[in-house]
Amino acid sequence: MTLRTDYSGALRSSDIGRTVTVCGWVARRREHGEHLAFIDVRDHTGIVQCVVDGAADLRNEYVVKITGTVRARLEGTTNQALATGEVEIGDCAIEILNAAEPPPFPIDDRIDSDESVRLRYRYLDLRRERMQKNMRVRAVINQACRNAMAEQNFVEIETPMLIASTPEGARDFVVPSRLQPGSFYVLPQSPQLFKQLCMVGGLDRYFQVARCLRDEDLRADRQFEFMQLDLEMSFADQQDVLDATARAIAAAVKSVTGEDIAEIPTMPWIEAQERFGSDKPDLRFGMELIELTEVFAGTEFNAFKAPCIKGLRVEGGAEFTRSRLDDLTDMAKRYGAKGLVWMRVTDDGLDSPVAKFLSEDEIVKLRAATEAQPGDLLLLVADERPKVRHVLGLLRVELGRTPVTEGGLHFTWIVDFPLFEGLDDDGRPVAAHHLFTMPNPDDLDKLQSDPLAVRAQSYDLVLNGWELGSGSVRIHRADVQQLVFDAVGIEAEDAQRRFGFLLDAFKYGAPPHAGFAFGLDRLVAILAGEENIREVIAFPKTQSGLDLLTGAPSPIESSQLDELRLRHLPPPS
Numbered sequence: 001m002t003l004r005t006d007y008s009g010a011l012r013s014s015d016i017g018r019t020v021t022v023c024g025w026v027a028r029r030r031e032h033g034e035h036l037a038f039i040d041v042r043d044h045t046g047i048v049q050c051v052v053d054g055a056a057d058l059r060n061e062y063v064v065k066i067t068g069t070v071r072a073r074l075e076g077t078t079n080q081a082l083a084t085g086e087v088e089i090g091d092c093a094i095e096i097l098n099a100a101e102p103p104p105f106p107i108d109d110r111i112d113s114d115e116s117v118r119l120r121y122r123y124l125d126l127r128r129e130r131m132q133k134n135m136r137v138r139a140v141i142n143q144a145c146r147n148a149m150a151e152q153n154f155v156e157i158e159t160p161m162l163i164a165s166t167p168e169g170a171r172d173f174v175v176p177s178r179l180q181p182g183s184f185y186v187l188p189q190s191p192q193l194f195k196q197l198c199m200v201g202g203l204d205r206y207f208q209v210a211r212c213l214r215d216e217d218l219r220a221d222r223q224f225e226f227m228q229l230d231l232e233m234s235f236a237d238q239q240d241v242l243d244a245t246a247r248a249i250a251a252a253v254k255s256v257t258g259e260d261i262a263e264i265p266t267m268p269w270i271e272a273q274e275r276f277g278s279d280k281p282d283l284r285f286g287m288e289l290i291e292l293t294e295v296f297a298g299t300e301f302n303a304f305k306a307p308c309i310k311g312l313r314v315e316g317g318a319e320f321t322r323s324r325l326d327d328l329t330d331m332a333k334r335y336g337a338k339g340l341v342w343m344r345v346t347d348d349g350l351d352s353p354v355a356k357f358l359s360e361d362e363i364v365k366l367r368a369a370t371e372a373q374p375g376d377l378l379l380l381v382a383d384e385r386p387k388v389r390h391v392l393g394l395l396r397v398e399l400g401r402t403p404v405t406e407g408g409l410h411f412t413w414i415v416d417f418p419l420f421e422g423l424d425d426d427g428r429p430v431a432a433h434h435l436f437t438m439p440n441p442d443d444l445d446k447l448q449s450d451p452l453a454v455r456a457q458s459y460d461l462v463l464n465g466w467e468l469g470s471g472s473v474r475i476h477r478a479d480v481q482q483l484v485f486d487a488v489g490i491e492a493e494d495a496q497r498r499f500g501f502l503l504d505a506f507k508y509g510a511p512p513h514a515g516f517a518f519g520l521d522r523l524v525a526i527l528a529g530e531e532n533i534r535e536v537i538a539f540p541k542t543q544s545g546l547d548l549l550t551g552a553p554s555p556i557e558s559s560q561l562d563e564l565r566l567r568h569l570p571p572p573s
């Protein structure tokens, strides 16, 4: 350190008597009599109080260098809330390194500022303690992951950004080519195909802290560009990948919390769906879906004559007001249910608009199955099984919503996904993960006849209801890859045009391989106690995809358009 001797936030009683120089920003000034002022100086480590004489031209966010002597604060003026609260710097000599305009919002964690202003002036927002902490938590996690991968002999390899499309099921960002007018590069949705090519290339174990770009609607847990810890292993099976990934995850958690995580449990996809109505169950709370189909097997009540009935028991939910119940019903309908049946459990029985349609026997069995106690609320949905699970799964999340900082860290592997998640409008199966996922070998013969019954060798990692990442054992044989392309209706010619390079590579001795990728932004957000990944990204976009700081996206010069041989179409009428 040349300009300074100490960091402002690091001074303690043990420094009393030392002459120190700190550098930073003026966080606050308070006048103290005619001449004296208290100046709080802030750097990335925190704040220290400086007592200065005649500091007339010092204003907030001025950049200063202050030399003085560390001394104890006067009795009764110590500040327990501040790490440096027992000391101050006295006899100060001040050098102003730079003046500053008044900031557009207070740089103070205790004051909530409008997010659009924070993003417009992100460099000022970053000065706040919360953001300083988040950026550093992020860096520590990145480092821990890198170390964990290197320790396991993974090789860090950078894959290109200007590529042909890697399908992950999202919309591509495209980049027009100047040298090949009319042709486009695509920004990677993931390094998927390149990491598989690395395996063909004999690199054995690849990893990358990889930037991925997907043109999707933004949400609390989604940005156009995000970072993944991306890995791929040769001559490895599912368990090898889970173990290698778990080591990176454990290292990341330990780097922040100092604690070891327990072994990550595994749950089959179908179990997650049946018990939690989701493939990313939040296991911080119970409220599991209760199977009631049998209870109402012979019902006379028309609304319950459905292939599947499940319910939720909301403890203490009998207190919900009518309008809250109406809201939940509306929500269920929005999620696709025909309706939501609610029942308040009281000392006198069931209080519900549908109680009169149920037999004595059904009510007894319902109460037994749900273990409902007076004061509870039961919520029932009757429909096709996937619909019932989906709707109740979302209601469960709504009712059990837990702040990110509460409930601990509940990691789970979800395994045995179906290969296809459903059929598209043309009746073609849609890949649940991506097209390079190895079907379960026992199900290969069903690829054409019963594609939705084909299980995949794919797996997700879930943390507290967030999908942290996905991976799979890959198809390494061109003939199996062709079967999957056939099943989803990609013509041989089309496959050759889009992924010919991969299919060709597979002809030259592709080893069996498998991999995974997890989202660093999501992991960092949870470990930093943030609900929104924007808080852990230095320069994020807004919900509508704008970079308020640089003004992107913005029009380009017409000369650039000419060079690219591009022309605007009029907006659609």
Ligand code: ASP
Binding pocket: 168, 189, 190, 191, 192, 231, 469, 470, 471, 472, 515, 516, 517
């Ligand atoms: N490429 C996949 C993804 O980005 C991860 C993987 O299969 O390794 O979700």
